Amino acid sequence: MRGYSTDDFRTIRAGAALMLGAAIVSSFIGGGGRFSDDAPLLLDSYWFYIFQLLAFPLLGIAAGIIYSDTRIALENAKYKGILCFCCMTVMAFLELPxxxxxxxxxxxxxxxxxxxxxxxxxxxxxxxALWFAKLSKVAAAIVFVYFIYEVYFVMACIILQINSIIVV
Structure with missing residues (x-):
């Protein structure tokens, strides 16, 4: 972390605060600490919110570090991959609630x-996945499998959407 100025640390803290705010908002969206319709989870629902409240500030710090070094943020595959990974993870945390x-x-x-x-x-x-492929083939493969899961999740949401239109 050496080499970052006071402004850079402010950016990092602001990113963490924004992500923490997003975690709190998505927790409220989640229905007051519980999932309706007995959604199948491997853990109790309160663990989901604990993970959210821990992960969002970390993602905000990562985004802040990337943003504070703007000279190479848009030129380096590693930074592009990490920034996209942050966006992907935030949206993944918002899906289930x-x-x-x-x-x-x-x-x-x-x-x-x-x-x-x-x-x-x-x-x-x-x-x-494409930017991680320049760094690690294994990381790219894992993210690509996650991409396939997201496509499956999109299809499931479309089916639910069609179902709700037909039922109503």
Missing amino acids: MLFGTREIVGINSPAAALFAALFAAATALPT
Whole structure:
């Protein structure tokens, strides 16, 4: 971390604060700490929010570090990959609370909201895999498998969306 000025550290802290705010907002979107319809999770729902509150500031710090070194941020494959990875991960954290937690909030179409998050995550996962391919073939393969999962998630959201239109 040596070599960063006071302005750079302010940028890093601002990025972390924004990501923490996004974590808190997405936790509220999640329906007050629980998922409706007994969504299948490997962990209890409160662990999901704990992971969110830990991961978002770390992602904000990563984005802030990248942003503070703007001379090479858009020229270096590593920085491009990390920035896309941050965007992809943030959207991935928003998908499940949007899909399972908003059904009790009037006026929010939860499959459509989750679909938007999944499309954004998929759109950033593909360039992430391409930029990571310049650094590590294994990392690129893992992110590409995640891209396939996001495409599957998008298809599931579309099916839910069609289903809700037909049912209503």
